[in-house]
Each structure stands twice: as C-alpha cells, then as structure tokens.
Amino acid sequence: MSAQTINIKIVGISFMIFLFSSIKLNAQDISYDKKIGKEAHDEIVSTVGLYHHPFETYLAQIGKRLELNIENKQFNYQFYILDMKEPNAMALPGGYVYFSRGILPLANSEAELAGVLGHEIIHAHKRHSIKAMRKGIFPAILQIPGEIINVVISPQLGNLINTPIKYTGELFSSNYSRKNEKEADKFGVALSAKSGYEPLALVKMLNKLEKVAKLSSDEEAKFSFFDSHPMTAKRESDIQKRVKKLEVADVNPIIKDQNIFLKKLDGISLSGNPAHGVFQDYVFLHPDMGFVIEFPKDWLTSNSPEMVGAVDSTKSAQLFMGVKAEQKKPSIYAEETKKELPLDDIVLINDKKIKINENEGYIISMGSKEAEEKMVIHMLWLNMGKYTFQILAAGDESYNEILKKSVLSIRPITKKEKKSVKATVLRIVEAKENETLTSLSERTKNVLNLEYLSIINELEVSTKLSKGQLIKIGKEETYPE
Structure with missing residues (x-):
C-alpha cells in the first residue's frame, strides 16, 4: 500500500478488473491506441506502481535515442520502471513502454537494454496489443491474482451494496502471436543497430532472462518476460541471421564505460518495496505511513500500492485496507457512503462512532434482509496520524471475532518494528x-x-x-x- 494517499472509489462488491474496451481496429486512426494506452497506464500506476530510481532517467535517454530512429513514428514514447520484482518488459498501445525493476539487474551493457526497449517499442509501433485485443487474446491489462479471484462474496448482498475498495491485482502479460514476436524481433534489432547498438545484445539479454525464468517458482514465472515472450532455438537463430545483414551506426553509447554503467544500477530494490509496506508473517508493517496491523494467521495476503489485504484460506472471508485521498472526520465518510447504500434492502447492524487505540473512527456493519443470507460486511473509517484509513471486512457471522481482532490491532509502528x-x-x-x-x-x-x-x-x-x-x-x- 502506497504512502501516497489514494482516492478509493465505490466500484462494486466484485473486485473491479480493468478491461480494455471493445474496439474496431482502424489502420489510419491511432486515437484508439492513445486512449486505451492512457487508461491502462493510469490503472498500472495506481495498482502496480512506478519505481523511482536515478536509473529511470538513463533508461528514458536510451529509449528516446531509439525513438529518433523509428520510421513513420506514430506515437510519442514514454518510458517507465514498474515497481515489480519479477523480470519483465512490456508495451501498451499509444507508446507506453515499461521495464520492471526486476529486469534491470540482468543488464551488463547499454546495448542489452536497448535491445529489449527496441523490441517493446516495435510492439507499440506495429499496434500488436490492439491487434491482439481484436482477436480476443488480450482481454485485460490487469487481472486479479488466482488466490483472490475465487473469494466467495454473497451474490445477494453483493447485488445490494457497493464496496469502497477496488482491487485490480497483478500485471497481466499477453501472449503475442508468433508473427508479432517475429516482427518485433526483426524491426527491434534493426532499430537498435540504426541507433548505434550491437543488435546481438538482445540475444544475450533473452538468454539471461530465460535462465532466470527457470530459477523462478511457477507463480513468479506467470509474471516473467518469458511467460509472454517465449524463447526458442529457432527464434534465436532467426535473430542471428537478421543481425548479419545489419550495419551498426557509428554512434557512441550514452555511457561507454561499463564500470560507470554498473554503478548506475547500485541501490535498485530486489525484494518487495518497503515503501508500500511489508508482511512479516501475518503482521503488516508500513514504515513510511507509520502503522502496524495484524491479519488473521494463515490467510492469503496481498499488497499493492493501492491497498493491502488478506483472504481466508477457504476464500469465505476477507479484510482489505486502503487510504482516503483526503483526511476528514470518519463520520463524514460514513454518511457519504450511507447515501449510496440501498437501505431498504439491508439491515444495519452497526452504525456508530468508535475509538481504536484512542484514534477516532466510524463503523457501519450490514447484512441482507434475506433470511438465508449469512454474510456480514463491515466498513470502517479510522483517523490515525495524518491519514484516514478505510477498511472493508466481509464474512459470515462465524468470522466476526477474527475480523474484529484484526481491525482492532491497527496501531502506530514502534521504533524497534521500523528498524526490523x-x-x-x-x-x-x-x-x-x-x-x-x-x-x-x-x-x-x-x-x-x-x-x-x-x-x-x-x-x-x-x-x-x-x-x-x-x-x-x-x-x-x-x-x-
């Protein structure tokens, strides 16, 4: 969960999945690419997060050099580092190009970075993502992780109310067609050579990515570069054949000295980013925002820049926490939310001010008027420090004490915990x-x-x-x- 405050919208009890609009591909009209790309970029920023390190300026400089050599350029390209530990690279429609921070440690030269950047630029330039969407093989840029997607939320109660928390989960990588990959390889290495980079550096980077993918767990591999850009002996052979026909422009790299290049990588995060908080077993600590909360033991946990939460192993209860964009009295947020609720169809179990560790809060608990409906949803707003936290807890009555214990555990972080x-x-x-x-x-x-x-x-x-x-x-x- 990010230390930056986030405006958590009311979007519906089934967690929102950001889907691309159904569009008709028009070879002459690139406005679709720009519109879809901007929407997807905004969603990625809020859910996956951008990673800020001095290296991002250097990466953008390499990207801009490549961009200068694109023939019939259609987009103004933007280059970002994603706060994602798995090694990956991707491009969105409209010229948005991303490297995960996890791919950066693999690079040992500027040419290797240029090779992957060139490949992704061509995916955007040739509108491969838009074409894949049209074929139905690129349905979403984001998806809910497998551990979360099967959470059992009561359909009756779910239809009655909206939840104030959205969750869009992990980055989704499309599988481009073989034709698309071949085209990105062909024109990507040509773009690298035209920009003064050794085009075979792409093969070196691909081989390292493949080796790292083999070391990864099945879950990590889902979000690796090779889940969406498979490497084969034929692919490598094809690249090498094309490279023989290319002439590398006589242009010096931005950084010639490899030692200077390597030193630029110093300090890149390899683990989860503590700026978004970390789990120590079932305890979540956020050193920047200054709080600790204990989730139920053995629950499946999830953390993103937008929110943190956990789901019962049977997927029948959940607890998620986010931050409001503006600090207000909790009672004000509660009243605003109640105006959105179909009060004729639900039973308010709790609707009151509370205090948690001397912090002002407000809780609304509700259930369905349907006799067979056992699900209870608790919505809590709590002022602590300079933030208004917003918590959603849902489960049947048997989970009340477990959820209550977790909610009441939120407190300021100690110096000892922060140092841990x-x-x-x-x-x-x-x-x-x-x-x-x-x-x-x-x-x-x-x-x-x-x-x-x-x-x-x-x-x-x-x-x-x-x-x-x-x-x-x-x-x-x-x-x-």
Missing part, C-alpha cells in the same frame, strides 16, 4: 584478486542465490576474479528512516 523492516538491494562491489563469486559472496554477505548471481554477472561461480572487478550482489539492509 529490511530490503534486499542490488550493490556493486569490488572483487579482490583471485576471489571467486563464492568467496566474494561470503565476504560481502551477499544474500542472493549463487546461481542467480552467476547469471546476472555472466560469470561461473568458480571463475577467478581480478582485483577491483565490479560485481553485482544483493545486500539485506535496514529500510531508511
């Missing part, structure tokens, strides 16, 4: 003469898997290193005050 929040970050360190990745890892207290370390450094773990050679490692560090 750790983050794994990429650090660039100097090797000693004749060290190996194994011995360097031990000396520097690297926390990354040695196999992954080998991939991102393009070195065997037993290779003898030279004095001063720069190596990427992962360090677990206390989140800054």
Whole structure:
C-alpha cells in the first residue's frame, strides 16, 4: 500500500478488473491506441506502481535515442520502471513502454537494454496489443491474482451494496502471436543497430532472462518476460541471421564505460518495496505511513500500492485496507457512503462512532434482509496520524471475532518494528584478486542465490576474479528512516 494517499472509489462488491474496451481496429486512426494506452497506464500506476530510481532517467535517454530512429513514428514514447520484482518488459498501445525493476539487474551493457526497449517499442509501433485485443487474446491489462479471484462474496448482498475498495491485482502479460514476436524481433534489432547498438545484445539479454525464468517458482514465472515472450532455438537463430545483414551506426553509447554503467544500477530494490509496506508473517508493517496491523494467521495476503489485504484460506472471508485521498472526520465518510447504500434492502447492524487505540473512527456493519443470507460486511473509517484509513471486512457471522481482532490491532509502528523492516538491494562491489563469486559472496554477505548471481554477472561461480572487478550482489539492509 502506497504512502501516497489514494482516492478509493465505490466500484462494486466484485473486485473491479480493468478491461480494455471493445474496439474496431482502424489502420489510419491511432486515437484508439492513445486512449486505451492512457487508461491502462493510469490503472498500472495506481495498482502496480512506478519505481523511482536515478536509473529511470538513463533508461528514458536510451529509449528516446531509439525513438529518433523509428520510421513513420506514430506515437510519442514514454518510458517507465514498474515497481515489480519479477523480470519483465512490456508495451501498451499509444507508446507506453515499461521495464520492471526486476529486469534491470540482468543488464551488463547499454546495448542489452536497448535491445529489449527496441523490441517493446516495435510492439507499440506495429499496434500488436490492439491487434491482439481484436482477436480476443488480450482481454485485460490487469487481472486479479488466482488466490483472490475465487473469494466467495454473497451474490445477494453483493447485488445490494457497493464496496469502497477496488482491487485490480497483478500485471497481466499477453501472449503475442508468433508473427508479432517475429516482427518485433526483426524491426527491434534493426532499430537498435540504426541507433548505434550491437543488435546481438538482445540475444544475450533473452538468454539471461530465460535462465532466470527457470530459477523462478511457477507463480513468479506467470509474471516473467518469458511467460509472454517465449524463447526458442529457432527464434534465436532467426535473430542471428537478421543481425548479419545489419550495419551498426557509428554512434557512441550514452555511457561507454561499463564500470560507470554498473554503478548506475547500485541501490535498485530486489525484494518487495518497503515503501508500500511489508508482511512479516501475518503482521503488516508500513514504515513510511507509520502503522502496524495484524491479519488473521494463515490467510492469503496481498499488497499493492493501492491497498493491502488478506483472504481466508477457504476464500469465505476477507479484510482489505486502503487510504482516503483526503483526511476528514470518519463520520463524514460514513454518511457519504450511507447515501449510496440501498437501505431498504439491508439491515444495519452497526452504525456508530468508535475509538481504536484512542484514534477516532466510524463503523457501519450490514447484512441482507434475506433470511438465508449469512454474510456480514463491515466498513470502517479510522483517523490515525495524518491519514484516514478505510477498511472493508466481509464474512459470515462465524468470522466476526477474527475480523474484529484484526481491525482492532491497527496501531502506530514502534521504533524497534521500523528498524526490523529490511530490503534486499542490488550493490556493486569490488572483487579482490583471485576471489571467486563464492568467496566474494561470503565476504560481502551477499544474500542472493549463487546461481542467480552467476547469471546476472555472466560469470561461473568458480571463475577467478581480478582485483577491483565490479560485481553485482544483493545486500539485506535496514529500510531508511
């Protein structure tokens, strides 16, 4: 959940999925691409989040150099880093191009980044996403994670009221057709070469991405680059054949010195981003917003820039928490919400001011007038610090005490708890003469898997290193005050 306040809209009890509009592809009219791309971009920013690091300026500079060499350019391209630890890259209609922060540690040269950027630029330039949508294979840019989508919300009560919280879940990657991938490879490497970059660098990056994908869990692999851009021996062979026919423009890279390039990667987050809060078992700590809340043990948890929550393992109860865009008295938000409720069809169980750890709040609890309906929904607004928190809890009566215990657990974070929040970050360190990745890892207290370390450094773990050679490692560090 982001430290930035968020306007949480009333959007319906079944969590909103952002769907692309049904559109008719018009080869001459790119206004559709721009409209759809902007809508999807706004949704990604609010649900996945952007990652801010000095490297984003450099990435945009590479992208803009490539953009200058696009023939018959249709869009003004924008380049962003997503706050996503899985290695991925994607393009939206209208010229929105994204790298996840998880893909950046794999790069060892500007040309490798340019290769992937060029590939994604071509997807947007050739309108592949729009074409895929038309064929019905790109139905949504966002989807609810599998753990959440089957939550049992009472259909009767769900039809009666709206919930003040929306949840759009994880980034959804489309599977482009083979023709689209082939086209993006063909014109992408040509764009790289025309911009002064070694086009075969794309193959190097693809091979590293493939190796990392094999190390990932099935769940992580769902959101990896290779879930949507599969690598095959034929694909690699085709790229290599095309590259032989290309002439690389005689233009210096933005950064010529590899050591300077590597140092630019220093500090990139490799784990979950503490700026959005972190789970320690079932306890959620948010160091920036300054609070702690305990979710029920063994529930399935989820955290995004927009909200944090958990679902019972049987998917019959839930608890989600967000932040209002403006701090007001909780009673004001409650009154605004009650105006939207069909009060003739529901029973208000609670409708009152409360205090939680001396913080002012207001709760509305409601159920259906239908006798067979057992679901109860609790909506709570709470002022704590400079924020108005908004909590939705839903479940049948048997969950009342469990949900109540969690809601009442919210409190300010202590100094000790804040210091316990750790983050794994990429650090660039100097090797000693004749060290190996194994011995360097031990000396520097690297926390990354040695196999992954080998991939991102393009070195065997037993290779003898030279004095001063720069190596990427992962360090677990206390989140800054």
